Amino acid sequence: MRKISILKKTWAIEGCLPGEKEVFLAGFAIKKKIYTGKSKYQSIDIFDTQGYGRMFFLDGLVQLSTKDEAVYHEMLVHPALMNHPSPKRVLIIGGGDGGALREVLKHPVKEAFLVEIDEKVIQVAKKYLPTLCRSAFQDKRSKIVVTDGIEFILKYKNYFDCIILDSNDPDGIMAAKLFEEKFLRAVKNALTKDGIFSAQTGYISDTFGMKARIVMKKVFPFYELHRAFVGSFPRDEHSFPVASLKVNLKNITKTVLEKRYKQRKISTLYYSPAMHLASSVFPPSFK
Ligand code: SAM
Numbered sequence: 001m002r003k004i005s006i007l008k009k010t011w012a013i014e015g016c017l018p019g020e021k022e023v024f025l026a027g028f029a030i031k032k033k034i035y036t037g038k039s040k041y042q043s044i045d046i047f048d049t050q051g052y053g054r055m056f057f058l059d060g061l062v063q064l065s066t067k068d069e070a071v072y073h074e075m076l077v078h079p080a081l082m083n084h085p086s087p088k089r090v091l092i093i094g095g096g097d098g099g100a101l102r103e104v105l106k107h108p109v110k111e112a113f114l115v116e117i118d119e120k121v122i123q124v125a126k127k128y129l130p131t132l133c134r135s136a137f138q139d140k141r142s143k144i145v146v147t148d149g150i151e152f153i154l155k156y157k158n159y160f161d162c163i164i165l166d167s168n169d170p171d172g173i174m175a176a177k178l179f180e181e182k183f184l185r186a187v188k189n190a191l192t193k194d195g196i197f198s199a200q201t202g203y204i205s206d207t208f209g210m211k212a213r214i215v216m217k218k219v220f221p222f223y224e225l226h227r228a229f230v231g232s233f234p235r236d237e238h239s240f241p242v243a244s245l246k247v248n249l250k251n252i253t254k255t256v257l258e259k260r261y262k263q264r265k266i267s268t269l270y271y272s273p274a275m276h277l278a279s280s281v282f283p284p285s286f287k
Contacts, residue, residue: 002109012047015060017171017208025103026062026234028052035128039120042174046128052232056097056129058121058168065232069099072200074271074277075228077103080162081199082260082276083136083242085191087161089113091190093149093178095166096121098133099195104164105139106266113160117174118145119146150183156190165199171208179212184219194246203236204286216243224249226279228270252276 007057011027029050045057047095053066064072071236077100081087088110092100096116104112116122122144125133136142145152149167165187167175177183179201187197197220201209205225231282242249257273 009050012045012049012055012057014057014062017061017169021135024235028055028062028065028232034090037120037124039118041118041120042168043114044120044124044139045099046124048189054129054131055232056125059174061169062232063168064132066095066129068231069097069132070269071228072230072233072238073103074200074268075098075226075238076166076200077164078266078268078271079224079226079240079242079279080196081107081172082257082273083244083247083249084161084194084196085247085260087196089160089192090152090162090164091115091156091160092164092166093153093167095164097125097129098122098136100164100166101139101142102132102134103140103268105136105164106268107264109141109194112139113145113153114142114146115145115149117146117148122146145197150156150177150186153186153190155223158190158192160190161192163191165197167200167204169200169202169208170212171202171206172190176208179208179214181216181219184215188219188245191245194244196244196247197241198240198242203238204239205231205236206239209239213239213241216241220244222247222249222255224280226276227282227283228279 009029014026032048034046042059055065056063090104091113093115101114153237167178170179201212221245224242226240230238
């Protein structure tokens with residue numbers, strides 16, 4: 001058996017979600033500790049790793065790695081905005097690392113709100129994760145608001161074309177309320193009549209994420225689930241549900257997507273019109 005030098009390295013081991021059985025661990029060999037600290041909401045750690053570039057943890061859970069964050073942020077943002085004929089006002093709740101904001105700004109939007117409860121996440125991301133946010137926070141269309149998304153959303157009615165929920169996982173302490181029916185109805189209320197909502201709901205096989213998606217299907221008339229494998233979340237494929245008030249998401253054709261992709265001059269590493277459609281195909285057993 002190949003002698004593994006596991007003990008000679010230092011590892012960042014991703015913990016389990018509260019209440020989760022410890023049946024799986026993911027370890028990332030550390031090259032260098034970049035930042036470690038605590039905000040009033042969560043612990044924040046950033047490491048340079050030997051195989052995944054720079055990694056960002058909140059409360060001991062992987063949020064992203066520079067190696068494959070494009071997969072996550074592109075699949076969280078583009079299926080929603082590409083389903084919309086002309087997204088002008090977009091809201092991101094969470095996403096303090098700036099990755100989702102960077103992707104939203106690739107579309108010809110007029111306003112991109114980012115509502116992040118934890119200012120420390122934005123400060124640390126700007127300083128230590130510059131390839132994530134790039135110039136997104138400085139873009140004149142960006143409106144950065146540090147507050148609880150649950151309160152912020154109540155101030156808007158019929159305003160946003162797209163709302164993106166880039167929060168911690170549904171079963172984490174931070175974000176559980178963001179997946180309850182009351183909040184999703186407030187999201188629906190803040191959307192315009194042909195508005196579109198997307199979220200990240202953790203691993204595709206995660207029960208909390210499934211419960212969150214059942215509530216989404218109850219609140220919104222149209223719904224489509226997309227999946228992508230993100231290497232930094234190695235337990236399973238990641239889930240990206242999209243919900244719509246008026247656009248029947250199953251009727252969006254590749255021709256429409258290709259036209260919008262070309263017209264908006266979008267460049268992406270992982271998302272494409274073909275991937276948009278392929279990522280919503282599931283094995284029969286999954287149904
Ligand atoms: N990429 C990550 C993942 O895969 O789980 C999630 C991205 S992001 C770092 C999650 C952000 O949501 C955190 O910065 C957290 O502070 C923020 N957040 C959690 N609850 C929130 C709330 N109620 N309002 C606004 N932001 C919130």
